[in-house]
Amino acid sequence: MELVQQMIWEKIDKFTHVVTELVDDNWIIQPDKFTDNMSIDAAKEHVNGMAYALAEMVGNRGTVYSHDPKDHMRLPNLKYYAYHYYRALKLFKPLYMKHILSGKKKYTVSCLNNNPRNHRILMYLMMDRPDNQLWTMHNENEYDTKIDNQEIQIPDNIQNKWNQIKDQFADKVNYENGEECESNIHEAYTNSYINIVTETLMLPGVFITEKTWKPISIGQLFVIQGSPGTIKHLRTLGIDCYDDIIDHTYDDIEDPVLRTQAIQDSIKKLLGVDLTDLNTHTVERRINNAKKFWSGKLYTKYE
Numbered sequence: 001m002e003l004v005q006q007m008i009w010e011k012i013d014k015f016t017h018v019v020t021e022l023v024d025d026n027w028i029i030q031p032d033k034f035t036d037n038m039s040i041d042a043a044k045e046h047v048n049g050m051a052y053a054l055a056e057m058v059g060n061r062g063t064v065y066s067h068d069p070k071d072h073m074r075l076p077n078l079k080y081y082a083y084h085y086y087r088a089l090k091l092f093k094p095l096y097m098k099h100i101l102s103g104k105k106k107y108t109v110s111c112l113n114n115n116p117r118n119h120r121i122l123m124y125l126m127m128d129r130p131d132n133q134l135w136t137m138h139n140e141n142e143y144d145t146k147i148d149n150q151e152i153q154i155p156d157n158i159q160n161k162w163n164q165i166k167d168q169f170a171d172k173v174n175y176e177n178g179e180e181c182e183s184n185i186h187e188a189y190t191n192s193y194i195n196i197v198t199e200t201l202m203l204p205g206v207f208i209t210e211k212t213w214k215p216i217s218i219g220q221l222f223v224i225q226g227s228p229g230t231i232k233h234l235r236t237l238g239i240d241c242y243d244d245i246i247d248h249t250y251d252d253i254e255d256p257v258l259r260t261q262a263i264q265d266s267i268k269k270l271l272g273v274d275l276t277d278l279n280t281h282t283v284e285r286r287i288n289n290a291k292k293f294w295s296g297k298l299y300t301k302y303e
Contacts, residue, residue, distance in 0.1 A: 020044045020054065029054055038062025041083060046207055052078060068205040069233060072302055082299040088213040089296055092184040096290035099190040100219035100283060104276050109267065110134040110188035111196035114172055118154045120198045121162050122260050123225055127267070134188050138172040152202060152256045184214040192220070193275040196267065199226030202256040206233045217293045219286035221246065221270075221278075225263050228254050237298045240285050245278065246270060 019033040019040060027044065038061060042051040046067045055064040055078035065081035066072070072080035111127075113120045116138055129135050154162075189195060195215040201207045206227050212234075215222040221242060224230050231241050231251035241248055247269055250262035292298065 020050065029057060031057060034058060034061055036061055040064045041081075042066050043083070046201075046203075046205060049203075049205070067207050069302070070205065080302050082208075082302065084209040085213060085299060088184075088210045088217065089294070091210075092213070092217050094217075094290075094294050095185060096217065096219040096294075097287070100286050100290070102190075103279070105191050105193050105279065106132075106187065107134040107192035108132050108271060108275055109194045109196060110192035111198060112136045112186070112188050113198055114138055115200075116140045116162075116166070116169075116172065117198075117200070118152050119202045119225060119256055119260060122152075122154045122158055122257065123196065123198055123263070125158050125161055126260065127264055134192055136188075137169050139166050139169045140172070155257070184217045186214075189214050189218045189220055193279055194221045194223070194267070194270055196263075197222055197224040197226065199224060199230070201227055202259065203227060204254070206230055208233070213293060216289050219290040221282070221286070223248070223263055223266055223270075224251075225260055228252065228259065238292055239298075240289050242282065242285070245282070 019031075019038075020027055020029050027050065029050065034057075038058065040054065040058065040062060042054060042064050051064060051066040051068070051071055052074060055075045058064055058077060060077065063077045063079060065079055065083065067080075067083065069080045071078055110133065111123070112134075113124065113136055120137070124135065124137050127135075197211050197215065199207065199211055200209050202225065204227060206229050208226070208230060212222075212224060212226070212230070216234075216239060223246060228251060231248045234241055247266040250259050250266060253259040253262055
């Protein structure tokens with residue numbers, strides 16, 4: 001397993017990230033950045049639906065690795081690569097048994113937010129947040145605002161409320177290498193029954209980052225504020241989404257505001273049950289999820 005992870009990490013480390021740049025508020029593919037035998041992580045291109053166009057332009061000079069499984073082999077040089085899954089295998093700690101078996105938790109719900117993207121602001125301000133829940137939020141920066149302007153617009157009343165309170169939050173933390181923020185050993189995951197995953201994007205096209213894998217790797221119940229179809233994709237991998245317990249019908253809703261409201265309704269239903277009892281009765285299922293994550297084999301069909 002260690003040898004496999006080392007090979008995965010070497011591949012990730014060789015990705016090229018600089019062929020698309022923001023110019024006058026528009027993302028532009030820059031062919032002058034192309035080199036032969038490129039391996040391009042198309043994360044930026046996913047945000048703007050440009051992965052396919054980039055692969056067309058690159059042609060036989062390299063391979064474009066999309067973050068959307070539906071892109072896999074749409075062109076000979078366009079492949080899906082579960083970048084954040086393999087990165088999580090490298091950086092997370094496999095300590096799930098200790099935390100799954102720990103019994104009663106301090107928090108009912110947890111939700112960590114560093115980048116204050118619009119959909120996270122929407123979730124934060126529309127939810128009740130009593131003391132038995134763990135929430136974090138940070139102030140915005142220019143880069144994230146530009147991304148959000150291309151994604152969703154939040155209702156005026158939510159935007160006005162955010163403008164009134166945002167300065168009370170610390171600025172977003174900028175991690176130099178990303179490793180500090182990619183830890184699954186945090187009380188949001190180890191000492192909370194349910195994690196609300198506020199993914200990077202709510203745009204169409206599945207885009208799963210380490211945020212989704214944190215609760216799964218540690219054996220925690222979860223709901224996901226992300227792209228439509230995210231839960232459906234996890235099911236195809238064999239991940240137990242606890243459909244008999246958690247209402248994931250939000251996963252089919254395309255409108256991000258309506259999807260967020262449906263997620264909040266799902267959470268309210270969960271908070272109406274005995275979470276300690278629920279935790280006890282799902283021990284084996286949560287262990288199985290964690291084992292599947294740590295097997296390193298969730299995405300072998302794409303290799």
